[in-house]
Amino acid sequence: MKKLILLSAIVLLTACKNDKSGNENRPATESEGQVVNVYTHRHYEADQELFRMFEEKTGIDVQVVNANADELIQKMSMEGEQSPADVLITVDAGRLTRAKEQGLLQPIESEILENAIPSHLKDEDNEWFGLTKRARIIAYVKDRVNPEELSTYEDLASDKWNDKVLIRSSGNIYNQSLLASLIAHNGEEEATTWAEGMVENMARTPRGGDRDQVKAIVAGEGDLAVVNSYYIGKMLNSSDPEEAATAEKVRLFFPNQEGRGTHINVSGAGVAKHAPNKENAIRFIEFLASEEAQEIFANSNYEYPVLEGLEPAQTLQEWGEFKEDTLNLSVLGDNNKEAVLIFDEAGWK
Amino acid sequence: MKQVGSRGIFSIGSRLQRLKRDSNRWSIFTLAIILFIALPIISIAIKLCDGPGETWGHVVDHLLLDYIGNSLFLVFFCGILVLLLGVSSAWFVARYEFPFRKQMEWLLILPLAIPSYIVAYTYAGIFDYGGTLDLILRVLDLEFIRVDIMNKTGLAFILGISLFPYVYLSARAFFINQANNLLEASTMLGVGEVKTFFKLMLPLARPAIIAGLILVLMEVLNDYGAAKYYGVNTFTTGIFRSWFSLEEPDTAVYLSALLIVIVFALILFEKWQRRNVEVSSSKSNNHRIHRKRGSKGMQVSILCFVLIPVALGFFIPVLQLIYWTFLTAGKVFDMDFIMLSVQSFGIAIISALITVFFAVLLIYFAKWSMLSFFKNIAKMGILGYAIPGAVIAIGVMIPTLAFDKWLIHFLDDWFNIHTGLLINGTLVALVYAYSVRFLAVAYNPIESTSLKVHSTIPDSSKVLGVGNLKTFFKIEFPLIKAGIFSALILVFIDVLKELPLTLILKPFHINTMAVKAYQYASDEMVMEAAIPSLFIIFTAAIPVIFLNKLLIRK
Numbered sequence: 001m002k003k004l005i006l007l008s009a010i011v012l013l014t015a016c017k018n019d020k021s022g023n024e025n026r027p028a029t030e031s032e033g034q035v036v037n038v039y040t041h042r043h044y045e046a047d048q049e050l051f052r053m054f055e056e057k058t059g060i061d062v063q064v065v066n067a068n069a070d071e072l073i074q075k076m077s078m079e080g081e082q083s084p085a086d087v088l089i090t091v092d093a094g095r096l097t098r099a100k101e102q103g104l105l106q107p108i109e110s111e112i113l114e115n116a117i118p119s120h121l122k123d124e125d126n127e128w129f130g131l132t133k134r135a136r137i138i139a140y141v142k143d144r145v146n147p148e149e150l151s152t153y154e155d156l157a158s159d160k161w162n163d164k165v166l167i168r169s170s171g172n173i174y175n176q177s178l179l180a181s182l183i184a185h186n187g188e189e190e191a192t193t194w195a196e197g198m199v200e201n202m203a204r205t206p207r208g209g210d211r212d213q214v215k216a217i218v219a220g221e222g223d224l225a226v227v228n229s230y231y232i233g234k235m236l237n238s239s240d241p242e243e244a245a246t247a248e249k250v251r252l253f254f255p256n257q258e259g260r261g262t263h264i265n266v267s268g269a270g271v272a273k274h275a276p277n278k279e280n281a282i283r284f285i286e287f288l289a290s291e292e293a294q295e296i297f298a299n300s301n302y303e304y305p306v307l308e309g310l311e312p313a314q315t316l317q318e319w320g321e322f323k324e325d326t327l328n329l330s331v332l333g334d335n336n337k338e339a340v341l342i343f344d345e346a347g348w349k
Numbered sequence: 350m351k352q353v354g355s356r357g358i359f360s361i362g363s364r365l366q367r368l369k370r371d372s373n374r375w376s377i378f379t380l381a382i383i384l385f386i387a388l389p390i391i392s393i394a395i396k397l398c399d400g401p402g403e404t405w406g407h408v409v410d411h412l413l414l415d416y417i418g419n420s421l422f423l424v425f426f427c428g429i430l431v432l433l434l435g436v437s438s439a440w441f442v443a444r445y446e447f448p449f450r451k452q453m454e455w456l457l458i459l460p461l462a463i464p465s466y467i468v469a470y471t472y473a474g475i476f477d478y479g480g481t482l483d484l485i486l487r488v489l490d491l492e493f494i495r496v497d498i499m500n501k502t503g504l505a506f507i508l509g510i511s512l513f514p515y516v517y518l519s520a521r522a523f524f525i526n527q528a529n530n531l532l533e534a535s536t537m538l539g540v541g542e543v544k545t546f547f548k549l550m551l552p553l554a555r556p557a558i559i560a561g562l563i564l565v566l567m568e569v570l571n572d573y574g575a576a577k578y579y580g581v582n583t584f585t586t587g588i589f590r591s592w593f594s595l596e597e598p599d600t601a602v603y604l605s606a607l608l609i610v611i612v613f614a615l616i617l618f619e620k621w622q623r624r625n626v627e628v629s630s631s632k633s634n635n636h637r638i639h640r641k642r643g644s645k646g647m648q649v650s651i652l653c654f655v656l657i658p659v660a661l662g663f664f665i666p667v668l669q670l671i672y673w674t675f676l677t678a679g680k681v682f683d684m685d686f687i688m689l690s691v692q693s694f695g696i697a698i699i700s701a702l703i704t705v706f707f708a709v710l711l712i713y714f715a716k717w718s719m720l721s722f723f724k725n726i727a728k729m730g731i732l733g734y735a736i737p738g739a740v741i742a743i744g745v746m747i748p749t750l751a752f753d754k755w756l757i758h759f760l761d762d763w764f765n766i767h768t769g770l771l772i773n774g775t776l777v778a779l780v781y782a783y784s785v786r787f788l789a790v791a792y793n794p795i796e797s798t799s800l801k802v803h804s805t806i807p808d809s810s811k812v813l814g815v816g817n818l819k820t821f822f823k824i825e826f827p828l829i830k831a832g833i834f835s836a837l838i839l840v841f842i843d844v845l846k847e848l849p850l851t852l853i854l855k856p857f858h859i860n861t862m863a864v865k866a867y868q869y870a871s872d873e874m875v876m877e878a879a880i881p882s883l884f885i886i887f888t889a890a891i892p893v894i895f896l897n898k899l900l901i902r903k
Contacts, residue, residue, distance in 0.1 A: 043868040066860075066868060067852040070593030071739070075853060078746050082757065084774060098596070169580050171590055207499040207580030208473065209873040219478030219495060231873065239676040239876055242479035340594050341404070344411040349580060 035061040036280040039076065040089035041069040042267055046300040053296075054287050060280050069095040069173075076104045076272065085272040086281035089131075092173045094180060096128040096268050097333020105270040108278075112286045117306050120326045121266055130266030130329065131288050132303035135229040135322065136178050137262065138253040139214055145223050152256045153182065153263065156224065157197025164223040165198065166213040169206040170343035174228055174265060179342060180335035181263050181327055188338065195346035205349050211235055211243075218246050225250075228265075233302025233315045254322035261323040265332070266306065375817070376718035379727060382711050386730045389744030389785050393602055393736075396747075402597030408587070408604070416587045416604070420611075423505050423569050423583065430509030431565045434658040435516025436558055440546060441655050443524035444532075446640045447648040453655050454521075455897035458514045460662030462889035464846040464863060465511040466574025467882045470875045471666040472498050472507060473578070474673070481669060499579045507575055510662040512565045517658075519561035522900060523554045529638045542641075556622065560793070563619045567612060567735045567789075573849055574867065584608045585737045598743070605740050612735035616728070667886060673879035690884055693845060693862040696776070700783040701791075701840040705833060707784055708791035712799055713825075717817045731789030738786060738850035745782040745854065749773055779854045786850060787843050791836035798832030799825070831899050838892040838899075845889050862888075 040047070043066050051062040065072070069090035076083050076099070088105065090096050099105050105127040113122070113129050121130035138150060149160070156165055168175065183191040203222030213225035214235060235247035254262040269288065271281045287293055294305040299313045311317065384391075438457050442450060460468075475481045476496040483493050497503070528550060535545045573585045582590075584604055592601035643651070707730075715727035733741060749772045760766040772778050802825055810820040826833075848863050855864065862881045869878035 043872060063858060065855065066864065068593070070589075071853050074593070074598075074743070075746070078743075078750055079773065080750075080754075082750075082754065082773075171577070171586070171594065176594070205500070205580060208578060211873045212473070212477075212499070215478045219493075221495075234873075240479075240673075242484065246479045337595060340590075341407060344407060347411075349415075349582060 034059065034277065034280055035063055036086045036277050036284045037063045037065075037084045038087045038089060038284070039065050039067075039072040039085045039272075040087075041067070041072065041091050041095075042089055044301050046296050049300070050288065050293050050296055053293070054284060057287070058280075058283060060283070062284070073099050073102065073104065077102055081274050083272060083274050084276060086275040086277045087269055087284055088128075088272055089267065089269045091265075091267045092177055092332070093128075093130065093266050093268060093329035094173065094177050094332040094336045096123070096270055097330045098336065099270065100125075100127045100330075101333070104273050106273045106275070106278075108271050108282050108285075110282055110286055113289055116289045118308065120328045121306050122268075123270070123330060124328070128268050128270030129285060129289065130268040130306050131285075132267045132294075132297045132301070133264050133306055133324070134266070134303050135254065135262045135264050135324065136174055136226060137229050137232075138255055139217065139225045139227055139232060139250045140223060140253060141217055141249060142251045147251065147253055150224075150253045150255065152259065153178065153226075154186070154194060155255075156226070157194045157201060161201045161224060163201065163203050165201045166203050166216050166222040166225040167198065167206060168209060168213060170340070170348040174210075175226075175348075176336055176339045176343070177265050177332040178226075178263050179339040180332045181325065183335045183338055183342075184327055184331045185260060188342070191339075192342050192346065195342050195348055199346050199348050214250055215243075215246055218249050229304075229316070229319070230302040233313065236315055237302075252319050256325065257323050260327070261325040264304075264324045266329060267303070373718060375714045376723060379711065379714040379718050379723055382707065382714065383726060383730050386707065386711070386733065386785055386788055388748050389741055389782070390732055390736065392747040393605060393740060393744045396599065396602045397606055399599050399602075401603045402591070402595075402599035404591065404595045404597050405600050405603060407595075408591060408600055412582065412587060412590075415582050416584050419501055419581050420570060420583045422501055423508065423581075424566050426502070426505040427508045427512070427569050428562060428566060430505065431513040431516045431562065432558070434509065434513040435561065436520050436551070436554075438513075438655050438658055439517045439520035439524055440550070441651050443521050443528075443638055444641060445648070445651055446642040447651045447655075449652060453652070453659065454901065455894045456659045456663065457517050457655070458893045458897055459659070459890055460511050461514045461842060462886045462893055463511060463663070463666055464574070464848070464866075464882070464885065465508055465568070465572060466578065466848070466870070467670075467866065467878070467885075468511045468662070468666050469504070469507045469575035469578055470870055470878065471669040472503070474875060475665070475669055481672065501579070501581045504575060504579045504581050507579075508565075508569050508572060510658065512568055513658060513662065515564045515568075516558060516561035518900070519557045520554055523557035524550065525638050525901070528553070532638065559619055559622055560797075563615055564789075564793070566615055570608060570612065570735065571737055573737060573739070574870075584611075588737055588740060592739070592743075601740070605736060608737075609732065609735060612732070667883070670879040670883050670886075673876040674883060677876045677879065686880070689860050689862060689865060689881075690888075692859055693884075694888060696779070696859070696861060697841045697844040699776075700780045700787075700844045701837045703780055704784040704787050704840045705791045705795070705836045708788055708795050708836060709833065711788070712792065712796055713817075713821060716799075731792045733785040734787065734789035736786075738847060739853060741782055741786050742850045742853035745778055745785065746773065749778050749781070773854075774856050776856060776859070779851065779856065782850050782854050783840075783844050783847065786847070787840045790839045790843055794835040794839065795829060795832045798829040802828045834899050835896055838896045841892055842889040845885055 038051075051064065054060065055062055065085075067075070069092065072088060072090075073095065076085050076088065079085070088096070088099055090099075096105070100123060107126045109126070114126070117129050121133070122128065138156070140147065140150065155161075170176065179191060179195060182194055186194070204216070210227040210231040213227055214232065217223060217225045229252065232247055232250065232252060235243050238244045238247070256262055269285045271278060271285065275281050289307065291307060291310065294307045294310055297303055298305045298310065298316070302313055302315055304312050304316065441447075442454055442457065476498050477483070478493070482496065486493055498506070531549060531553065532545065535549055540548075570583070571585060572583070573589065576583045576586050584607065588601045588604045588608070591597050591604060642648070711727050711730050715723045736744070753772050756771055806828075807820050807825055810824055811817070815823070845861075846863055848867055851861055851864055852867070855861065862885050866878040866881035866885065869875070869881070
């Protein structure tokens with residue numbers, strides 16, 4: 001018992017000590033001792049690299065809490081005025097809208113951000129800004145599906161795809177946002193019919209993540225999988241040669257090209273309402289929208305940069321350009337709850 | 350307590366009198382600790398008064414049946430699987446001599462070292478298209494066999510193979526320490542091995558086995574990561590969904606309340622089923638079990654049989670993880686990783702010490718309080734284990750934030766000191782939440798060893814005029830040391846593996862291995878999650894082996 005206590009004391013001491021020595025070693029800059037507290041749902045290696053770059057550039061220490069966006073929003077709203085959060089980053093526009101509605105974000109003035117980011121990818125009151133784009137595409141196995149038969153998301157619910165479609169569960173935010181966009185474009189009634197048709201057409205009850213859907217179509221469980229574009233990019237460049245080989249066997253289809261364009265979503269950031277370090281928070285988001293940061297987003301995570309005129313990663317270029325749905329992404333948040341309710345009624349697990 | 354109900358109106362009066370007579374300072378201390386531990390749960394309960402949210406009707410119409418059905422399905426089939434694996438392996442290890450028996454004893458506990466959501470990910474990886482099984486079949490030039498594990502049957506299997514050690518441990522303890530005399534009698538009377546097991550040992554071991562089973566079932570009801578990945582909607586995934594997706598904490602609280610009712614029913618069942626069984630072992634003359642040595646063939650078959658759960662629950666997932674590590678090693682391992690492991694380890698040790706401290710206080714204060722029903726109240730303290738980590742986290746935030754805000758105003762008004770949150774977002778809140786969550790894990794082994802200390806021992810010390818505290822440190826503590834160490838180790842392992850609560854409450858700058866592993870896995874970078882997972886497994890495995898030594902030694 002005594003030994004255990006002693007041991008834990010030592011462990012704790014070393015932990016604290018390392019912390020301090022880390023601070024001392026940092027070069028002295030004008031921003032010495034400054035921090036920016038980031039609540040983020042993103043936990044990619046690319047982000048960590050970007051945080052490090054920001055620290056080196058500005059001397060502002062980036063402190064991170066990683067969790068699911070829903071939990072972070074809950075946490076911020078409970079902490080209220082005392083919340084240490086400066087920046088909230090989520091992987092979906094719907095959640096940012098929700099944070100805005102709950103009064104957790106504040107409008108900011110930044111010429112850099114206003115010029116850099118297209119208007120449909122940011123909040124109309126400048127409370128949040130999209131930073132990277134991902135498209136929700138249809139993946140198919142090339143020898144089983146003729147791409148000419150593919151057209152729109154709406155078409156996936158038609159009888160010809162009976163028992164052929166793979167898509168993950170309705171708990172997933174990307175599906176919720178897709179349905180939210182369908183509600184916006186076609187109205188609630190048609191969206192409900194669509195969800196029911198999709199449930200009818202599913203090759204199996206939803207399970208696993210996006211990568212699992214891709215693997216399942218290659219294995220022959222279905223013919224089409226609705227997934228986010230960057231997962232295919234990641235699979236193609238996977239550490240597991242088998243996974244890369246699996247991804248080689250599928251092709252991408254960008255739906256609704258004839259009409260409104262393919263549904264996209266963003267990872268985005270906003271400044272917290274009670275941010276103790278507001279200036280640092282703005283600098284931080286501006287940095288993430290800068291060219292050098294956008295390049296890293298694009299190259300290591302296979303997402304599309306929001307900055308126009310910037311080349312996406314090699315893998316993405318091979319897929320070609322596509323027309324994107326320019327629906328203002330705030331709508332995804334407005335319709336989110338409606339979407340979840342429709343999913344449940346349609347029996348989408 | 351004697352029945353007094355028949356005396357009608359007097360009974361209340363006499364009860365109150367007795368309450369007044371028998372309550373002492375220990376009763377007050379007990380209540381204080383219970384309140385402290387139950388505060389998050391009470392906060393949630395108070396929220397129940399707000400009534401269900403708008404979507405409660407929607408949940409009842411479309412989801413509730415599914416949640417109940419799936420949760421009961423898991424409880425039932427996972428229960429059967431852990432009984433089969435846990436009891437049989439415990440019996441073989443306790444009763445028979447066979448090659449590598451000593452190693453098997455601790456290997457059978459090791460599945461506890463792997464978080465069940467990691468097991469879920471590894472098995473999905475094995476049976477995947479292009480997964481390990483596929484590769485092996487290809488080398489052997491065989492057709493790909495599609496094994497679909499990502500469904501509720503698969504989930505019951507995954508939870509079963511990762512949780513059976515709870516049953517194994519409690520059943521084995523009974524077989525080794527308490528079965529010998531009866532076993533000898535039965536053999537002397539010429540009853541066969543098989544019949545002895547089913548007719549004698551199994552009924553006698555039932556309380557021990559079911560105590561272990563209850564722990565498993567609580568874990569099953571609590572599982573989030575594995576159920577979510579396999580697409581099985583349970584109460585816990587439902588709580589997350591209504592809290593976060595439907596934005597209705599009130600509905601989530603109602604679901605939690607229903608879940609708590611189920612767990613409470615399980616606890617009552619456990620109490621009821623051991624009502625007639627003498628728990629404190631006055632039969633101190635019981636020798637340790639005498640092991641039987643069968644023929645060579647039999648010994649080998651026993652070894653093979655016992656290897657099945659070990660392979661399923663430990664070797665197969667670990668080998669898969671090692672394979673993934675091999676593919677991704679360069680990417681994940683760096684200096685930050687070492688820092689991370691130190692933090693993880695430190696937090697787990699501190700939390701284990703504090704949780705065990707609370708458990709000991711609770712058990713002994715309740716004991717020293719003269720009111721016998723306090724022992725049942727003390728049991729309330731262990732409810733936290735049944736509540737999903739995320740709900741506990743919210744439950745911890747409600748009172749601590751209120752206190753924090755009060756403290757900020759207080760310091761500002763009286764001392765003109767401006768501070769931020771002093772408890773939330775620090776280790777204090779996190780460790781507090783761990784204690785609430787894992788008190789049951791510490792409580793059970795300490796309670797069961799403390800019950801073995803016959804009450805005459807401390808009583809005679811007290812008759813001689815020695816106080817409660819002194820008696821505890823001089824006499825009882827040495828006797829229950831083994832229980833305390835088991836409790837420390839079990840809480841340590843649980844904290845090391847804990848996920849949802851840590852995600853919500855962890856401070857800036859601090860990270861744990863479980864969080865790291867989950868971050869990778871939830872980004873569908875399962876392979877990159879292998880290294881942090883292996884770290885958790887091996888850090889937890891060392892104390893597990895130690896734990897085994899402790900339990901085997903009488």
